[in-house]
Each structure stands twice: as C-alpha cells, then as structure tokens.
Amino acid sequence: MSLPITARQMNALKALQRKDPDLGELAIAIAQAFDATRVENPELAALILDKTCRRMVAREPGSQEAMVQHLATFGKLNCLTPTQVSDFTDRVRRHG
Secondary structure (H helix, E strand, O other): OOOOOOHHHHHHHHHHHHHOHHHHHHHHHHHHHOOHHHOOOHHHHHHHHHHHHHHHHOOOOOHHHHHHHHHHHHHHOOOOOHHHHHHHHHHHHHHO
C-alpha cells in the first residue's frame, strides 16, 4: 500500500513535476514505493515528503541532505527496501 495522497497533495505533486520534472517524478516514485502499512501515521510521511521536496525546489541549504536522512529513516522503518533507499538517495544526490 503506497502513501495516501490527498487531492491537494496530488495537485502539489503535479505542480512540482511541472516546475522540476525530475524531482516531481522522484517524489511520485517514493510515494508509490512507500509501504504505508509499516507506520502508524503515513499522512505524516506524505507531509514530510511534500515539504522536503518544496525545500529542494527552493534550493534551501540542507534540503538535499534532509531528504537523504528521511529516506534512511523510511528504510529503517521498513517502509522502503534497502535497494529503494539506495536508488532514491542516488537520484536525490544527482538532482543537486
């Protein structure tokens, strides 16, 4: 079960994809790969993903590393596989 995405969040993801296609695709891929059954509050994970992507688009200092840390945490919670964490981390680092 992937992350629950509200209509508002889906619109935000589509807007992100228009502004930064690579980051938008990455955010959607993470949301789809995420195993929401592993956490009590998957909505919080969706919010973390949304806000961190927005920070990355704005090129806020530390936003890339924050995303890498969030991915590592999602992996520790078994929401993402080690392979997914590695792939997504590589994509985040290439994005910068």
